[in-house]
Amino acid sequence: MKIRGLDFSYGDKLIFSGFDLDVPSGKTLCIMGGSGTGKTTLVNCICRQLDFGGDIDFEDGKSKIAYVFQQPRLIPSMSVEDNIKFVLPKGMDKISIANKVDRVIAQLRLEDCRKSYPSKISGGQASRTAIARAMVTDCDLLILDEPFKGLDVKLKREIIDILINLIEGKSVIFITHDPEEALAIGDRICVFERNSGEGVRIKGEIEISQCKSQRDMYGEYINNLRQKVYEIL
Amino acid sequence: MDKMRRNKINKAYAVLNIILPIVSLVAIAAIYAIISKAVDIELIVPSVGATAKSFFELLGKGYFYKAVFNTLLRSALAYILAFAVAACFAALTSYFKVLRSAFSPIVVIIRVLPTMSLILLALIWFDSFQSTVLVAFCVIFPMLYTCLIDAIDGVDKDLLQMAKIYGVGKGRTVAKLYIPQMLPGVLTGVKSSAALNFKLVIAAEVLAQTADSIGVNMQLAKLDLDTATLLAWTVAAIVIGGIIELAISLIAKRAVRWL
Numbered sequence: 001m002k003i004r005g006l007d008f009s010y011g012d013k014l015i016f017s018g019f020d021l022d023v024p025s026g027k028t029l030c031i032m033g034g035s036g037t038g039k040t041t042l043v044n045c046i047c048r049q050l051d052f053g054g055d056i057d058f059e060d061g062k063s064k065i066a067y068v069f070q071q072p073r074l075i076p077s078m079s080v081e082d083n084i085k086f087v088l089p090k091g092m093d094k095i096s097i098a099n100k101v102d103r104v105i106a107q108l109r110l111e112d113c114r115k116s117y118p119s120k121i122s123g124g125q126a127s128r129t130a131i132a133r134a135m136v137t138d139c140d141l142l143i144l145d146e147p148f149k150g151l152d153v154k155l156k157r158e159i160i161d162i163l164i165n166l167i168e169g170k171s172v173i174f175i176t177h178d179p180e181e182a183l184a185i186g187d188r189i190c191v192f193e194r195n196s197g198e199g200v201r202i203k204g205e206i207e208i209s210q211c212k213s214q215r216d217m218y219g220e221y222i223n224n225l226r227q228k229v230y231e232i233l
Numbered sequence: 234m235d236k237m238r239r240n241k242i243n244k245a246y247a248v249l250n251i252i253l254p255i256v257s258l259v260a261i262a263a264i265y266a267i268i269s270k271a272v273d274i275e276l277i278v279p280s281v282g283a284t285a286k287s288f289f290e291l292l293g294k295g296y297f298y299k300a301v302f303n304t305l306l307r308s309a310l311a312y313i314l315a316f317a318v319a320a321c322f323a324a325l326t327s328y329f330k331v332l333r334s335a336f337s338p339i340v341v342i343i344r345v346l347p348t349m350s351l352i353l354l355a356l357i358w359f360d361s362f363q364s365t366v367l368v369a370f371c372v373i374f375p376m377l378y379t380c381l382i383d384a385i386d387g388v389d390k391d392l393l394q395m396a397k398i399y400g401v402g403k404g405r406t407v408a409k410l411y412i413p414q415m416l417p418g419v420l421t422g423v424k425s426s427a428a429l430n431f432k433l434v435i436a437a438e439v440l441a442q443t444a445d446s447i448g449v450n451m452q453l454a455k456l457d458l459d460t461a462t463l464l465a466w467t468v469a470a471i472v473i474g475g476i477i478e479l480a481i482s483l484i485a486k487r488a489v490r491w492l
Contacts, residue, residue, distance in 0.1 A: 047398045076492075086399075102437075119491065
């Protein structure tokens with residue numbers, strides 16, 4: 001996906017002015033930066049939720065997006081299973097739906113709560129349901145906007161481990177404030193900064209060449225990158 | 234140990250929930266009996282026994298069931314009509330927001346229109362059947378419209394955005410998102426307006442002299458100075474209104490079981 005000459009303002013507040021960004025196909029782009037640096041605004045433009053200037057072009061015209069929000073945004077009147085089914089396209093046959101849903105439920109370890117309503121499940125299960133809902137769609141681009149917000153360290157680690165296997169080979173935009181999450185999940189880390197005159201610009205970029213599933217988070221390679229990330233931040 | 238204690242407390246609450254309403258009903262009957270005894274004029278405040286006798290006599294009469302059926306039919310007709318029109322207008326004014334301000338004076342006029350003027354005008358313009366339905370419709374419609382508008386406005390915008398981003402169709406969004414999200418608020422509105430609707434139909438029947446209705450039978454009992462029968466019809470109306478409220482409560486409990 002290529003973003004070229006993106007222009008967007010909230011009234012007088014300039015956010016993007018001629019902003020360019022490439023999202024590498026099959027890779028995870030982590031976007032970091034302080035609050036108000038346009039991270040969520042960027043993904044809202046990508047999802048066509050805002051009126052913007054410039055071009056956002058998808059490879060081969062494919063633009064099926066799945067979005068994991070900061071809050072799980074589950075429909076309270078539907079069970080976990082029905083929340084996952086909700087986003088599947090109309091007209092799909094029942095066997096395909098059942099197979100797809102069963103697969104993501106197993107991948108995200110939601111078997112115990114598949115018939116439960118969102119009010120009866122834990123925060124971790126709700127986050128995993130939101131990820132399952134995104135994964136069931138066979139999307140061209142997966143957007144993860146701080147999906148671990150509010151989760152404890154243990155739960156976050158557990159979900160990151162599941163996610164690493166699920167997103168391998170997918171085009172992903174992952175927004176986070178936490179360098180550890182970015183180093184665990186990202187293939188490229190982009191740090192945003194914004195000033196009122198120019199809008200958002202990329203302050204620094206880091207490439208991570210190591211495969212996600214084989215990363216040693218305390219090894220020399222990641223330690224060096226960690227230092228670089230903190231220097232940019 | 235804690236669980237056992239909690240179970241015991243829950244059981245005690247369940248028993249109290251059955252006993253307390255019975256106690257309050259007995260208390261009302263007792264207060265009425267004291268007043269009746271103090272006044273000691275059967276024609277003005279008949280005894281509990283005389284009222285109960287009239288009530289059970291009514292239950293044995295064919296015209297009682299005919300009157301109850303007709304009043305319920307009129308109530309249902311007025312209510313369904315009010316709900317359908319309110320739902321259409323609420324949907325329309327939510328989709329085309331500009332229509333909301335255009336429509337608001339109409340709703341305000343209908344809402345503040347004195348019920349008595351409405352009944353009298355309706356009696357001049359329409360027959361007694363149409364008048365009763367129109368009166369109930371005009372009072373219930375603004376209540377339901379406001380309730381539906383509030384329910385639509387209360388639908389979680391984040392969930393709507395989620396559905397839009399995932400490309401969920403409008404039909405499925407309405408069926409799976411709007412309607413369930415609106416249900417708790419709408420059912421609360423329905424619960425309070427359904428019993429009022431029934432009362433209004435009876436009031437309109439009294440004034441419109443609608444044949445074979447609860448209202449006209451109340452009026453006839455009053456003209457005959459048969460206060461016990463008038464009270465018996467009143468008790469019947471209370472029981473029917475109570476059943477309507479109970480039925481809606483049970484439906485509401487089943488309909489919003491995720492809460």
